[in-house]
Amino acid sequence: MTEWKEFSVSINSEASDAVAAIFDDLGTSGVSIVDRNDFLTLPEYGIDTLWELDENKFPLEGVIIKGYFNDHVDLKEVEENLISRINNLPEYGISLSHFHLDVLDVKEDDWANAWKKYYYPVGVTRFLTIVPQWETYEKRFDDERLLYLDPGLAFGTGTHPTTQLCLQALEMTIRKGHTVFDVGTGSGVLSIASVLLGAETVQAYDLDEVAVRSARDNIKLNGLEEAIDVRANNLLKGIEEQADIVVANILAEIILPFIADAYANVKDGGLFITSGIISEKRDAVISELKSNHFEIIQVNQMNDWVVIIAKKLSKEEEG
Template sequence: MAEWKEYKVHINREATEAVSNILVELGSAGVSVSDRNDFLSLPEYGFDTLWALDEKDFPADGVLIKGYFYGKDASEETKQALIDRIEALKQYELDVVDFLVETEDVIEEEWANAWKKYYHPVSITRYMTIVPQWEEYTKKHDDEKIIFLDPGLAFGTGTHPTTQLCLQALETMIRGGEQILDVGTGSGVLTIASALLGVKTVQAYDLDDVAVKSALDNVNLNELDADIQIRPNDLLKGIDVQADIIVANILAEIILMLIPDAFKNLKPGGQFLSSGIISEKKDEVLESLKENGFEIHQVNQMGDWVAIIAIKPEED
């Protein structure tokens, strides 16, 4: 029976997205994040619990991020590369404090299948429920929209507060018939939600080819009417469109780099939804949005995470 190696990174919460991306770029077949804030905050917001959660699995401080490697990728060189790249995050002014990297052997069958018994449908809003593709689920009411996902690559199951904030915001932003850009699409969950809410076209981008495949696979699980294109791209570099909505659920530091291109690629009156922003970075992102011409429409927060809806002003 094949053995994989699990790489565990215990680090401060702000580094979650960056370390997850590093694991994927190094070849991890999946990423999971254990964050005690998620465990403690879910009941407060009234969501059904997606996982059969056990409090002892959550670190008392910071987060525990796990990646999975096999064969030649499961090497000491990979471990050292992981450590070096986490250290390098400090040059991007990301507040990376002390971290610990450990490895452990795991059995393929146990890792690949055992977790599925804990993954169940979750109601994100009254109108939107995320369902693992192998689960049978019956709508609770006619207006309920179902997002089917295969979260095997863990690019975003919809349960993290940043994604929940985006899904809730999209319900208020989309009226039907819009053109939307999804930057850093990951699992494709926001693309799928946008299509279910009635947008006309979605152009989704991700820097990682594996994420693009994951998003395409998940889009194909859902019966969608929108015209959807998903392809690799570095943020909005080289993109020249006039969209109604741009959504980016990524790291605050990356959002800061994206803001000028987001403004350029929005129609007057268009909306920019940014999430993945740790609360300590909120003011910096808000200031940059204003400096680049945006008007702040709404700021929403869940636990330590913030989502911002900004509007490109109408032309005089």
């Protein structure tokens, strides 16, 4: 039986997405984020909650991010690289506090069953419910859309505030027949949701090949292979087509230099939906969007996180 190491990082919330990205880059076979905000906010969805919540398992400060590596890799090197790269995050404008690393042994069967023990259906928007693949779930109303995920493969289960904000924004803005580009697709949750909400086609991109495989598996699970094309790519580099909506749930530090490129891939009058933005970075992102001829349509916030819906102005409107 394969032995696994669980690298458990306790850290401040602002650094959570960056640490998850570091885990991905180091080749983790799975990432989980334990955030006290989940305990505080998920119960509002009623009895159909994603997690079987135990307050004692949630940190009082910051978050706990866990990555998993098997014994076929150099675990000492993983640990050294993880510590070094996290300690370097302030160089990229990401504050660092409460950083602590624990390394534990995990048996493969224990790890696989741990996902199933706590994972339940949850309504993440008015019309959209995320359902684990092994759950039997009946629609509560005719217009309810069911999005199936395998959390054992997930790079995002749809419950983090940034993902929920994007899902809510997509629900408000997608119209039947739209084309959507999902940049930094991770588990593919935003791509799948886009089709369920009415998009005709979706192009999904992620720099990480493991994320691409995860997204493909979840897309297949939902029977949407014909509607969603997912591939490895660095943001939208080399992509010449245009979409009605470009959605990017990535770090603000990546969003800022990406805005000019995104402008080229959005149709005139189309929308750029972006999240992964900590509230302190909100004004900087808004300023950069306006400088690149986007009109701010709406800004929504959940806890410390922000989503911005911006419209690309036509040449006539720019003038």
